[in-house]
Amino acid sequence: xxNKNLLIRIIxxxxxxxxxxYFSLPALNLTSPGLYSYLFFVxxxxxxxxxxxxLNLNMIMNNLTKNQKDKNKLDNxxxxxxxxxxxIIIILVNVIxxxxxxxxxxxxxxxxxxxxxxxxxxKEVDIKALPLLDKESSQKLGDRVMGxxxxxxxQFYVSSLYTQINYNNDIIRVTPLEYASFIKYFTNKKDGxxxxxxxxxxxxxxxxxxxxxxxxxMPSSLFNENLYRxxxxxxPTVMFDEASFEIDNEGNPYWIVPTISYHGIGxxxxxxxxxxxxxxxxxxKKYKKEDIPTWVDHVYSASLIIEQVDDWGKYxxxxxxxxxxxxxxxxxxxxxxxxVMNDDVYLYTGITSVSSDESNLGFxxxxxxxxxxKFYSVPGAExxxxxxxxxxxxxxxxxxxxxxxxxNLNNKxxxxxSLKDNAGLVKMYALVDVVDYQKVVVTDSSLxxxxxxxxxxxxxxxxxxxxxxxxxxxxxxxxxxAMLNGNSIYYITDTDENKYKVNINVAKDIIPFLxxxxxxxxxxxxxxxxxxxxxxx
Numbered sequence: 001x002x003n004k005n006l007l008i009r010i011i012x013x014x015x016x017x018x019x020x021x022y023f024s025l026p027a028l029n030l031t032s033p034g035l036y037s038y039l040f041f042v043x044x045x046x047x048x049x050x051x052x053x054x055l056n057l058n059m060i061m062n063n064l065t066k067n068q069k070d071k072n073k074l075d076n077x078x079x080x081x082x083x084x085x086x087x088i089i090i091i092l093v094n095v096i097x098x099x100x101x102x103x104x105x106x107x108x109x110x111x112x113x114x115x116x117x118x119x120x121x122x123k124e125v126d127i128k129a130l131p132l133l134d135k136e137s138s139q140k141l142g143d144r145v146m147g148x149x150x151x152x153x154x155q156f157y158v159s160s161l162y163t164q165i166n167y168n169n170d171i172i173r174v175t176p177l178e179y180a181s182f183i184k185y186f187t188n189k190k191d192g193x194x195x196x197x198x199x200x201x202x203x204x205x206x207x208x209x210x211x212x213x214x215x216x217x218m219p220s221s222l223f224n225e226n227l228y229r230x231x232x233x234x235x236p237t238v239m240f241d242e243a244s245f246e247i248d249n250e251g252n253p254y255w256i257v258p259t260i261s262y263h264g265i266g267x268x269x270x271x272x273x274x275x276x277x278x279x280x281x282x283x284x285k286k287y288k289k290e291d292i293p294t295w296v297d298h299v300y301s302a303s304l305i306i307e308q309v310d311d312w313g314k315y316x317x318x319x320x321x322x323x324x325x326x327x328x329x330x331x332x333x334x335x336x337x338x339x340v341m342n343d344d345v346y347l348y349t350g351i352t353s354v355s356s357d358e359s360n361l362g363f364x365x366x367x368x369x370x371x372x373x374k375f376y377s378v379p380g381a382e383x384x385x386x387x388x389x390x391x392x393x394x395x396x397x398x399x400x401x402x403x404x405x406x407x408n409l410n411n412k413x414x415x416x417x418s419l420k421d422n423a424g425l426v427k428m429y430a431l432v433d434v435v436d437y438q439k440v441v442v443t444d445s446s447l448x449x450x451x452x453x454x455x456x457x458x459x460x461x462x463x464x465x466x467x468x469x470x471x472x473x474x475x476x477x478x479x480x481x482a483m484l485n486g487n488s489i490y491y492i493t494d495t496d497e498n499k500y501k502v503n504i505n506v507a508k509d510i511i512p513f514l515x516x517x518x519x520x521x522x523x524x525x526x527x528x529x530x531x532x533x534x535x536x537x
Contacts, residue, residue: 009049017042025232027239033266036090040083090265097264099311103319109268110308112364116374118413122341122365125407127450131164131171131201131340132418132426134402138162138173138199140424141206145197149208152177155184158197159219163244164338164345165297171201171340176245176253176279178220185222192216192280196245196253215253215279219243230282231257231275238286241271244298253279256296259286269307271300271371292369297345299369305347306332309364309373313351329354330361333382335403344369348406350383351375359385360434363406363413378413381437386415390430392508393442393488394419396481399427406434410457418445431456440505444483469523469534474498476518490514491530500524502533510536 020041026034099106133141142158156177164173176196179185192214199206219227231240241258248254255277260269274292277284292299313330314322322329333350340346345368350360360382366373381389387401397419404415412433419428419442426445429452433439443452474494481490488504490511500522504511514520523535 009046012049013042013046016045022229025228027232028237029239031262031265032239036086036265043083094264094267097267099315099319099322101319103315103322105263106268106311107315109270109311110305110366110371110373112309112312113372113374114377116365116376118376118378118408119411121374121376122408122413124411125409125453127453129171129202130407130416130449131338131405132416132429132449133173133199133201133204134337134418135162135164135173136402136424137204137418137420137426138201138206141199141204142175142197145206145208146177152195152208154180155188156180156193159245161245162199163246163298164201164340165246166340166343166345167198167247168249169343173199173201174245174247176215176218178218182222185220188214189216189221189225193218196247198247209251211253211280213280217255217277217279217282225282227255227277227279231277231284234284235259235275235286238275240275241269241304242301246295246297248293248295255279256298258299258301269304271304274299294343294369297369300366300371302336302347302368305366305368305371305373306336306349309349309351309366314354326354332364333360333384335383337403337405338368339365339406341365352382376413378434380413380434381415381432383415386432386434386437387417389437389440390417390419390432390442393430393440393504394428395508395512396488397427398422401430404432409453414456438505471521471523473519473521474500476514476516476520478516479514479518492533499530500533501530502536506533507536 020038024034024038026032026038029035139158139160139162142162146153146156146158157180159175159178162173162175164171167174174196177193179188179193193216194211194214195208196211196215197206197208216225217227217230218225221227224230224233227243228240239260239262241260243255243257246254246256257275257277258271259273259275261272262269271289273286273288274296275284275286276293276296287293289299310331313332317328321327330351331354333352336347336349338345339348347366347368348363350363352360360378360380362375362377362379364373364375383404386404390401391399399419399421402418402420404417407414407416409431413435415432415434415437417430417432418426419430421427428442428445429449430440430442431452441452441456443455445452474496476492477495477497478493479490481488483489490502490504492500492502492514494500502511520536522533524531524533
């Protein structure tokens, strides 16, 4: 009877384990944290079956002798000890492999070339190839394309991936359609998903690319056609990072899925290669890092790159220095963006000191395919400070700045941002000097990016000799604001009928609050019909 009960318990647990594996899909790899979570639930389920006698429940409930009950309690207690012992071993292994004892290995997760020269490495911006559209704007354009096709919008939705890639020298974002629901999956699974959307990041042109054969292996597919289940059953021991959707030079869709390894259990992640899977046929091929096709743009995820750069900045002078002295300790700023150079996609983010002030020590550019990374020592504005500065130029409009795009403009690192209204529509372009974020020029987007850059360059050419500035005190009689080439200009007359004009950027925290009767001290370059104020207080 006892052996029979044990056999039944094992069979029930095996069925549970198979079902749990089918839905949780852990990698059968000793360094995978998902495997241990899976084994934990299977083990707990097996222990739980001891509480029931599937052949005679009453015997458990009523007829056990005291010795039997005591023995069962002891066996259960010993069994349950296995779980905390395993967790303690895992924790000890990870502590031994942690930065406390291996700070050099953590700092060397990524090789950063600190001798980068921005002017020689980054070509001066090509106005006709500027990826002005960010992901949010691309999503709105992609949704608009779907809205024009009612036969599709009821069956599918647009994925939020929008992977930025270099496609035959065009900078585009590409994203697949997905099944709208599990019912729509069953009604459309035979033909699959016959399309993906591309949005040109330069021109804003959005298209639905229709396929002759539908894509079947997708994240929204069910059962064995689910992308992640297909990957797991094809590579049961391989661990995967975030999948990205890309197209090759002929426009064929593929899933690019990085393969990863850990040092320890779930720590110090590193990319070992990729699996490229055809969503139409389900065929896939595993590549080592050095063999990855050049049309692939995203091998390393942005989160992994930022994690490794943070470790480089934090531990390069040892673990204890990262906590106490913090000499030379740096970290990435919040947020990142992409730029395209030399047929590859690069991640850009700023590098700031651990004190988290509002300035950058410089920034990095990291190739998302090869992980080649360069640091450029260009002390200047932190990205969010530049965004706030551009928003301050038109604060009365309540526009919101997009995360900056880093460009080489006139051989100077420059931030380019879009200023959007509450509906997410681009209303203005803002250019900000990276070194001096007080140098800001905003231009109405309807005038085009060429005019925005022209206005910025004209503004940059204006310099003043502070020793030759004239100064005086005035009392305001009238004050009015007007927009000129996207800039907020205030026109003032004083009580002596002299006329002045001043850009809001001269004193953005003072000028908006000036009223009739305000007394101010001004500095100006020369008197004319309308004198330009250079500074005031």
